[in-house]
Amino acid sequence: MTPIELSNPVYSDEDAARTHIESIRWPNGPVCPHCGVINDGIRPLGGKSMGPGWYYCSSCKDKFTVRMGTVYERSHLPLHKWLLAFRLMASSKKGFSAHQLSRTLNVTYKTAWFVAHRIREAMADHDPEPFGGKDKVVEVDETFQGPADDIFVNGKGWQKKRGTASKRKIVSLVERGGRAKSVKVEDLTVKTLKKVIFPTVVLDSTLNTDEAQHYKEIGREFTKHESVNHSQGEYARGETCTNHVEGFFSIFKRGMVGVYQHCGEQHLQRYLHEFDFRYSNRIKLGCDDSERTTRAIKGADGKRLTYRRLNIGEAA
Numbered sequence: 001m002t003p004i005e006l007s008n009p010v011y012s013d014e015d016a017a018r019t020h021i022e023s024i025r026w027p028n029g030p031v032c033p034h035c036g037v038i039n040d041g042i043r044p045l046g047g048k049s050m051g052p053g054w055y056y057c058s059s060c061k062d063k064f065t066v067r068m069g070t071v072y073e074r075s076h077l078p079l080h081k082w083l084l085a086f087r088l089m090a091s092s093k094k095g096f097s098a099h100q101l102s103r104t105l106n107v108t109y110k111t112a113w114f115v116a117h118r119i120r121e122a123m124a125d126h127d128p129e130p131f132g133g134k135d136k137v138v139e140v141d142e143t144f145q146g147p148a149d150d151i152f153v154n155g156k157g158w159q160k161k162r163g164t165a166s167k168r169k170i171v172s173l174v175e176r177g178g179r180a181k182s183v184k185v186e187d188l189t190v191k192t193l194k195k196v197i198f199p200t201v202v203l204d205s206t207l208n209t210d211e212a213q214h215y216k217e218i219g220r221e222f223t224k225h226e227s228v229n230h231s232q233g234e235y236a237r238g239e240t241c242t243n244h245v246e247g248f249f250s251i252f253k254r255g256m257v258g259v260y261q262h263c264g265e266q267h268l269q270r271y272l273h274e275f276d277f278r279y280s281n282r283i284k285l286g287c288d289d290s291e292r293t294t295r296a297i298k299g300a301d302g303k304r305l306t307y308r309r310l311n312i313g314e315a316a
């Protein structure tokens with residue numbers, strides 16, 4: 001990642017941080033989060049009692065700040081610390097752990113953990129533009145994550161359980177030269193895979209997968225389906241390959257092993273949002289660290305995330 005310009009006042013000065021977030025969230029001036037009114041309907045609230053950053057909406061006669069209706073709502077953390085957290089998570093290729101974040105922001109581990117998960121939520125693209133299209137290739141593959149559950153076998157003691165049945169399953173879609181989308185799934189049946197692939201990939205696309213049986217039926221729905229035969233040692237045949245989605249998995253796995261060592265199953269999807277986000281907004285697509293950070297901050301809008309939804313009691 002490029003060095004963070006720590007001298008930038010948005011990382012130390014609260015007014016500068018708030019103004020920066022306002023300019024990203026409201027490029028054309030404040031918008032009332034209660035009723036959507038803009039321009040003349042809104043005036044800044046002065047006065048020492050309120051503190052800076054408050055606005056009054058004359059239409060719904062309510063007041064608001066830029067935090068309202070975003071992932072920062074109800075957080076007591078200063079916005080300049082939020083901005084630094086966004087910058088660190090958006091620009092660290094393998095992620096930024098809650099321990100590192102806690103030290104860097106000088107906050108408790110619990111606060112850092114919560115901030116990190118809210119930023120992952122801001123990074124989530126819940127309704128992405130469809131992938132693929134005419135002459136475009138979308139690679140689909142699955143991977144497994146998490147430790148094997150050991151099982152006790154009489155006479156042998158604890159044994160590593162073989163196979164992947166107990167592991168967490170992830171399906172990823174990567175548009176070649178484009179974005180990634182990853183979904184944690186319960187199983188790898190055709191029915192489940194259809195639910196992941198069909199809403200995301202345009203049927204006009206060329207689908208590239210491995211030889212797994214479950215992709216055959218799905219592949220028939222697409223303009224073209226090409227597969228490589230991994231079990232026969234074939235990894236690429238001309239343009240046909242799944243190397244891009246496998247490259248994505250390798251970044252994800254290095255991050256999960258090196259940075260995020262423990263990840264509760266209920267939080268896995270949010271980590272996937274984070275890795276999808278950085279991949280989909282990467283340098284090769286013309287998005288540098290600074291622009292990626294801005295895009296994540298834009299995503300903070302409309303995504304409140306509460307402690308209850310995070311189930312913090314079960315935090316790893």
Ligand SMILES: [Zn+2]
Pocket residue numbers: 032033034035036037057058059060061062
């Ligand atoms: Zn209003």
